[in-house]
Amino acid sequence: MFTDLVLCNDYFSDLGFDSVVNVNPVEFVNKHELKKRLFSPGLKVVLGCKDNRAIVEMKQIDVLLSPEKGVRRDSLHHRNSGLNHVICKLARKNGIAMGFSFNEVLxxxxxxxxxxxxxxxxxxxxxxxxxxxxxxxxxxRTKWGMRAADDLISFGIVIGMHPAEAKRSLEVVDVVLKEKKDRKYVLAEGVKILK
Incomplete structure (x- = not known):
């Protein structure tokens, strides 16, 4: 089941997606301001910035979108992409997915x-x-910026994903939303409310 994420309210419905989710990414100012903005229902998407580590330390976030945004310059010997091993381990521990925006390239x-x-x-x-x-x-940002599911899979392959990974990355949103719904009934780690 393929799901596309868009920033606009009007969108095309015949591009090969089973569902289209309208998201409103939050920009990171500081931790306290971000905590206030994250109480809205739905998928919690935060735009990447210079301080991606502070973002992935928060467990309420579902997706870190475009971690390469806000990055200054590349150094001589390695590319500064906004992620490193510390940020990746924290994101894995807190269950945060990394988002790749085709609109950013477009x-x-x-x-x-x-x-x-x-x-x-x-x-x-x-x-x-x-x-x-x-x-x-x-x-x-507009319905004219939307692309078909096959186009996004091709984009995923171009940026280095395997074809199976690219298809799975269009299905991850449904998994994240289901986990978020299940998380509502968890009091603490190992303790769950049963109906």
Missing amino acids: MNRGLKRAVTLGRMMQNVRLCRKYKLRMVLGSFA
């Missing part, structure tokens, strides 16, 4: 697009190494 041109694609490729490698869930979505 709206950039020239060298900036190439740098963004390179950073996404680096993040896919890190997500695979540390067994993080990956979410692919168009994250379109």
Whole structure:
């Protein structure tokens, strides 16, 4: 069951998706401000910034979108993609998925697009190494920015996912929403409310 994530209210319904989820990503200012904004129902998506570690330390977050945003410059010997081994281990421990936005690539041109694609490729490698869930979505601001499910699968393959991983990354949203619904009945780790 493929699910696309969009930022707009009007969207095309015949692009090969079983469902389309409208999300409103939250920008990180500081931890206290972010905690206030995360009480809204639905999928909790936070935009990546310079301090991705502070974001993944919070357990209420479901998806960290575009961790490569807000990254300054690459160093001489390695690419600064917004993720590292510490952030990946924290995200794995807290059950946070990494989001890859096709709109981020679509709206950039020239060298900036190439740098963004390179950073996404680096993040896919890190997500695979540390067994993080990956979410692919168009994250379109208008309905004209939406792409078909096959196009997003191809985009996932371009940034380094295996074909099975790319298909799974379109299905992860349903798994995250189901876990979120189940999490509502958990009082503490190992203690669950039964009806």
